[in-house]
Amino acid sequence: MDVKVQLFGFGNVGKAVARVLVEKKKFFREKYGLDFKVVSISDTSGTLWLPEGVDLREALLVKETFGKLSSWTNDYEVYNFTLEEAVKEIDADIVIDVTNDKNAHGWHLTALREGKAVVTSNKPPLAFHYAELIGEAERRNVPYLFEATVMAGTPIIGLLRENLLGDTVERIEAVLNATTTFILSRMEMGLHFEEALRQAQSLGIAERDPSGDILGIDAGYKATILHCVAFGPKTFDEARVKGIAEITLGEVQRARKKGKTIRLVATIERGSITVEPKEVPLDSPLAVESHENAAVIWTDLLGELVIKGAGAGLKETASGVVSDIVKAALTITGG
Amino acid sequence: MDVKVQLFGFGNVGKAVARVLVEKKKFFREKYGLDFKVVSISDTSGTLWLPEGVDLREALLVKETFGKLSSWTNDYEVYNFTLEEAVKEIDADIVIDVTNDKNAHGWHLTALREGKAVVTSNKPPLAFHYAELIGEAERRNVPYLFEATVMAGTPIIGLLRENLLGDTVERIEAVLNATTTFILSRMEMGLHFEEALRQAQSLGIAERDPSGDILGIDAGYKATILHCVAFGPKTFDEARVKGIAEITLGEVQRARKKGKTIRLVATIERGSITVEPKEVPLDSPLAVESHENAAVIWTDLLGELVIKGAGAGLKETASGVVSDIVKAALTITGG
CATH class of the missing domain: 3.30.360.10 (Dihydrodipicolinate Reductase; domain 2)
Structure with missing residues (x-):
């Protein structure tokens, strides 16, 4: 089943998540019947948006070569959305926040209100707005997952x-x-x-x-x-x-x-x-x-x-983010 | 919400589970909105069955005083069911196996086919019939949970x-x-x-x-x-x-x-x-x-x-069993 994903943040953790999604594509399909389609990637330079799904290998190459997504002008449109706008404008099932945006709780709430699941490794939204975020997620019956915020992928959040x-x-x-x-x-x-x-x-x-x-x-x-x-x-x-x-x-x-x-x-x-x-x-x-x-x-x-x-660590943090992406996808698709 | 539970096995672990259900009744209601109603308890002497719910304090007292449930003849009927019959005859949402019955996989399968969730601390059914049991549970979309079979309540099964x-x-x-x-x-x-x-x-x-x-x-x-x-x-x-x-x-x-x-x-x-x-x-x-x-x-x-x-340990094993009972109940009631 296709699951549409928006990736916010394309620094070291974002790239590590993208790499896992590329390298374990077959694993996700065979083990869970899930095909992740990344429909947008946002870094500080802009938002790359392709409803049919971004080629992650290419995106990683551009990012590593030029340092920013906005340098990629030949095949893709790069939009100047705020993160809030990107959440609102782009159709997707899951929003992934691997930014350091201290004010991300605003667009997390927007995502939940749009019925999108949220997976985050970004701590301040939870450390300052937990009750509001979890309340919204429960009212909408949408997953709000944050395993990677504490102990990277070591599953203390899932455990508790x-x-x-x-x-x-x-x-x-x-x-x-x-x-x-x-x-x-x-x-x-x-x-x-x-x-x-x-x-x-x-x-x-x-x-x-x-x-x-x-x-x-x-x-x-x-x-x-x-x-x-x-x-x-x-x-x-x-x-x-x-x-x-x-x-x-x-x-x-x-x-x-x-x-x-x-x-x-x-x-x-x-x-x-x-x-x-x-x-x-x-x-x-x-x-x-x-x-x-x-x-x-x-x-x-x-x-x-x-x-x-x-x-800590990139793969280790990606472990928590990706586990949550799978969990959110299985919940959404009723798997 | 009332959740009807059958307790199979009333030895040390069964008694520990019953004690947690009694002592934390308020906790389950307040935290999860769940009221567990134990409609039957089976030990080797027979099956105590009361559709309105057995008084667990009394059952614990009888068991501790007389060593077997069949001694309890004044208020309750004690039936001579096989465990298989008890699963079939008695209406319930969750079947709990804390016996040492090596052949329990038979009545586990029966329970799943009746649409009942199964929670077990009993190992041989899983160690010999995992594929069949999990397959049946998945086909029926019914929880089959076994946290307490490995490391008591330490949640290695949930973790994996x-x-x-x-x-x-x-x-x-x-x-x-x-x-x-x-x-x-x-x-x-x-x-x-x-x-x-x-x-x-x-x-x-x-x-x-x-x-x-x-x-x-x-x-x-x-x-x-x-x-x-x-x-x-x-x-x-x-x-x-x-x-x-x-x-x-x-x-x-x-x-x-x-x-x-x-x-x-x-x-x-x-x-x-x-x-x-x-x-x-x-x-x-x-x-x-x-x-x-x-x-x-x-x-x-x-x-x-x-x-x-x-x-190991009684409370520690009950921890795993009770966590699974809550998990099964939340799944069943869509909580």
């Missing part, structure tokens, strides 16, 4: 939203940001914070403006989303967030001597969201390395549950 | 069945039997196999006939079910299974000296199911203790994913 349905979650502790883990690990090897940060930046692990990661904002968004799913709506403004910028080499080394390691830990309980650097024992599931994230979930019936996996 | 939908699973390694972990842990403390087994039996961790656990049959059933879910149908007869009965104290201690620990490890790849004792590094997710189970899942997009949690 669609499983453990008889359990009452009591508490979640999690390491949700890989950049801070990288920096803290390098400090354990003897680097000062600034050196470790520079290394992370030169490796492309931290962004040029690293404040979102090191001030704990990224982890705070994710922790807020986990609270929304496990305990009900809350916004990022209500989270208590402290980053790792003030951690000293001495603190890191003292922790190590006690058999512990400092990680940026999110603690989520009903009505309370906290993100702060904490000493965790080396044998704790939260003592993650490299790009791994981990969460420990305590419930009344099951006790302690650990889920651990990739929390 | 309803998440990671864009990923191709490449390999699973897992410790799926808590009794063997207990025995091997005690051997690490210096006990011989026989002593460790006797301790497990006296603590109620191992059964009087412990062969299912120590010969690897229980883990083999579970590994077969994981293969079915991740890679497609296969039966237990095709699994290569070796238990822990031949492990010596010397082997356990030699592993420990190398910084390793012996655990009964299931390895599942496309077309291949193996269960055998293996040395695992102490810092591996598979180096579990006590009643924990763990699984490591490798996929093409996400890489390595770990899920770890209770693999």
Whole structure:
């Protein structure tokens, strides 16, 4: 069955999603009977729109060669839509948001009102407007899916939203940001914070403006989303967030001597969201390395549950986005 | 909304499920709008049937006082149905199998053909008849759910069945039997196999006939079910299974000296199911203790994913059964 998809965002994650859709075309058809037809791709330069479906291999080539879709002028029309207009004008079943648009909740709502499913890896819409978005999706009976917003493709959202349905979650502790883990690990090897940060930046692990990661904002968004799913709506403004910028080499080394390691830990309980650097024992599931994230979930019936996996990376984030695209498509087509 | 439920099996797990249904009645109503009405309970002594709904507190009291439902003669009729007859005669929405009936696949199929959802913690039906059962459920568009068959309520089945939908699973390694972990842990403390087994039996961790656990049959059933879910149908007869009965104290201690620990490890790849004792590094997710189970899942997009949690226990198993009951009820009622 043909499923029409709009892709918003064609940076690293958008390209990774497009690559999975190209490379696993046969897999989706054989396993689920689904043919994804990407009818539009939007980047900051414009919106490429072709109702019969964009050739993703070509789009990837253009993007990689010229850096922007608007350079592609021979075969395709590139439109100057706002994202809101692109949602309204273009016929599709699923809207995919892999942008960093902080104001995306507006066009997410528009998509839902148009009866389109929404799949997003973009966190601020959820961290600030969860109740409104989920409310709209439920009223319209349209999927609103966001697995990749927390722990990349590691399915903690699916686990909390669609499983453990008889359990009452009591508490979640999690390491949700890989950049801070990288920096803290390098400090354990003897680097000062600034050196470790520079290394992370030169490796492309931290962004040029690293404040979102090191001030704990990224982890705070994710922790807020986990609270929304496990305990009900809350916004990022209500989270208590402290980053790792003030951690000293001495603190890191003292922790190590006690058999512990400092990680940026999110603690989520009903009505309370906290993100702060904490000493965790080396044998704790939260003592993650490299790009791994981990969460420990305590419930009344099951006790302690650990889920651990990739929390960053392009393929790893695409994993979550694409799983949601399939889930949305199966729901829409009644599969 | 009222959902009519038949409970087959009223041993320790059945009683734990009944207790959760009693104690969290308000939770199910408020969170999901669901009222579970248990219209029949079957144990080996007979079937208690009341179309208006059995009083679960009373049923638990009778069972705990007299050991069997057939002792309850004042208010209720106890029928001498076979389980097959109970499925056919009694009107209900969901059939719950928490028995140890090795031949339950017959009445599972009957239930599905009657349009009833099936929720089971009973492994042999799946380990021997997966293709037939799932095929019937799909043809009838009726839920067939079995979270509690593997890792108790730890949601590995939900994770593999309803998440990671864009990923191709490449390999699973897992410790799926808590009794063997207990025995091997005690051997690490210096006990011989026989002593460790006797301790497990006296603590109620191992059964009087412990062969299912120590010969690897229980883990083999579970590994077969994981293969079915991740890679497609296969039966237990095709699994290569070796238990822990031949492990010596010397082997356990030699592993420990190398910084390793012996655990009964299931390895599942496309077309291949193996269960055998293996040395695992102490810092591996598979180096579990006590009643924990763990699984490591490798996929093409996400890489390595770990899920770890209770693999045994009454409340912990009830967690999986009850989550499936809610899931089935929400599907049936379109919630």
